[in-house]
Amino acid sequence: MPIYEYRCHNCGFIFEEFQSIKADPAQTKCPKCGEQRSERLLSAFSSVNASGSGSVASSGGSCGSGGFT
Ligand SMILES: [Zn+2]
Structure with a gap:
């Protein structure tokens, strides 16, 4: 099953x-x-x-960088 990436229109969370x-x-x-x-x-x-080639610096992304692995 493929993985899709989404961006929320409301808060911009990816x-x-x-x-x-x-x-x-x-x-x-x-x-x-x-x-x-x-x-x-x-x-x-x-x-x-x-490893970091220009990472995502999204505006308003103060998401508690919780469960990312
Ligand atoms: Zn959202």
Whole structure:
């Protein structure tokens, strides 16, 4: 099953979901704010945050950098 990357339209949080290819992005819930408007980004398979080439400095991203591994 592919991993998709989503960005929440509401809070800008970027997260990943295992989903079937048929899954509807509109039903993907932001784990941070619960908003169901997420935009599917181009997926990188297996999102290892490999050592830092320009990382994501998103505005308003004060997300408690919790469960990322
Ligand atoms: Zn959100």
